[in-house]
Amino acid sequence: MTFAEFTDTASDDDPRIILHVDMDCFYASCERLREPALRGEPLVVGMGYEAGEPHGAVATASYEAREYGIDSAQPISQALDSLPRAAETDAEPAGYYRPVDLDFYEEVASDVKAILHDCADVVREVSIDEAYLDVTDRTSWGVVDADGSEDRTIAEGYARYIKQRIDREVGVPASVGVAPNMATAKVASDHDKPDGLTVVRPSEVTDFLAPLPVAAIHGVGPVTERELAELGIDTAGDLAAADPTDLADRFGERGRELYARARGDDDREVTPTGRPKSLSRESAFTEATEETEAKRERVSALAADVAARARSRDAMYQTVGIKVVTPPFDVNTRATSLSGPIDEPDLVESIALDLLDEFDDDPVRKLGVRVSKLSFGAQDQARLDGFDATPATDSEDDDRTEWENTADIAREAVDTDAQLTDWVDDDGDRADDDDESDNHTAEGQSSLGRYD
Template sequence: MTEIKRHRITLHVDMDSFYSSVETRERPELKGLPVVVGSDPKEGSGRGVVSTCSYEAREFGIHSGMPISKAYKLCPDAAYLPVNMKLYKETSRQIMQLMRIFPDRFQQVSVDEAYLDIGDGIEDYESATLLAEKIKDEVFRKHGLTCSIGVAPNKVIAKIASDFNKPNGLTVVRPAEVEDFLFPLPISKIPGIGKKTQPILKEMGMETVGQLATADVQLLIARFGKFGLVMHQLANGVDRREVKEREEVKSISTEDTFDRDISEPDMIRKNILQLCENVHKPLIKKRFRFRTVTIKVRYGDFRTYTRAKTVSAATTEMQTIKKVSLELMEEFIGTGEFRLLGVGVTKLEKIDERQTSLSDFLDSD
């Protein structure tokens, strides 16, 4: 196994079932009950998906990303609540602000998780464990929410550790314990190894992290390219990424799930144009230009496709978003019924205050 030379200690903090936990905090009568956050199931005919659910709901087989109609069939008596993103973001902001005071370096990676590099001041795992316990206590005392924390030599091990004993868990993996901790785990625990990669690795005789870690790296590279080397390193607990503040926004997107599948060309185009306007507003508000427009389509049977096109020069113009989105959509019009459409922009560039163009104002109405 490759030696882990990094001496700094990394924490990964992951809020437990964040959306549903915030809802339960706001509505104490829901405590101990199955709670599902997502679209209204409409007695089993809802069109949305589960955003998150409480651990009580998970006991019924419900999970994030599941169609809300399926969740309803599994547990019709659960409390089904709409997504209240404003509440979750504000709660997240407060929690992240609290956690920023503890580390030398801090990196928020989503609304409910962050990495903390506690620096050269704390080099022993006993002190790091006490710090993790303090963070957990402070988050619960001030916000009434629990979190799970992994304490480890680097980011990948800390992330796997934070998920090891959920909810309200604390898992510490010292450098000498990395192999014993990682090797028995299924390969699905390695970030980036998803449902498409797992069957291929299984065919190659690799189902545990240990089997992946001790595999011939040249065979992995031959099959997966550079990702084969990355997988091999992560399986061995090697991760040289630093904890650093997240860079600027990389994409802005929005999508809409319909109450009924739609196939009428005029209705499809109308919805695409509305989505373009919904994307353009935050683009201007956050002062970005874009170079690439993307669309997302999901058929009634859940087949999902994306398409993208890059324009010649970065722009803020809404008409460009609309024009390109409609062009990309033409491939799909007439091919079936759609339950979801989405539009996004990527390859963003921050606008210098001195470079404001007239189109910024014309398109922002």
């Protein structure tokens, strides 16, 4: 098949062709790119982690490491109990641990993004390792004659071409979902990981989604899954057949959104992302904990990750905040504003830990750290000297409306237990680079913007 056959364009009446590109275990894949000997080995990449130390939290774990129970947001100390460092033992199992290197990951991601922008007129970069592409004008849903039978769409060939370019030119694996809308493309990219390619034709959307577990629908985490099970809803087909009014009564507007996604209804357009309003990371504990050191260790790791991401984007910040989710679904936010923008990772950690002191005796299900009031590309970096920290009031914190303590937001905030995620905004998408990346946690890592 020639490249031209991949790029026969659709007519104006044909459904859109949306690709969701999700880099598999991206941080681990980048480390293997740098150290090929790590391929096939259990590999853990930790944020706030230093070589030989037990501190920090798991940012991503390779599939080999996950076989030993290693998961995103798990403390490194706990991961070491299940998977000791290979450098310190000759026994099995043993794994390899590397600290997060966002500068390197951004370099690799930029190479991937260059390919995506070359292959699509419209690209929505959701995060460092995830993006949506609208390739409607580049290919079509038409089928090709393979071995005497029309059994493959031209769009599938185009998606495979993009996957092969990423593998050949960058050297990291990607899973791609192809569908007529964003929500279904997202489900498709998760369907056959790692290194998968799943195509859902317009006529197949309902049949594809119906038998899947309800957790496969974007936006359904463990908490919502349990609540849906109480209603007798176990599959996407069950959700699609439910009464949307009943769902709205139980889950608010998000219930109607989940109902539509389960039916394959999604008319959102793929729109390019702009500059972020804020940068944030949050992480859930498997069970609520009152352990002060566990909470402080988690916040320190999140603060280090957020500050590093801000620096990698040449961004300074004027407000530092935390989110604390306490049982059952109470979302608490606190923030401190400075008199001017800074780039001071140590200060982010210090402020976040100071704000956390208020919750020292409280059981906590989830923690988050955010920097906001961002400025970009400043000629002269503002230094800490002369900037006085003052607690943010309601009027000072521009992001407060996104953090209001409502039942819906609270439920969403704890809907990805034991996963490392980005802040969740009101439309159910993850609040990453521009508060619009996906609430995506299947891969268990910080995500081209599920931490994959």
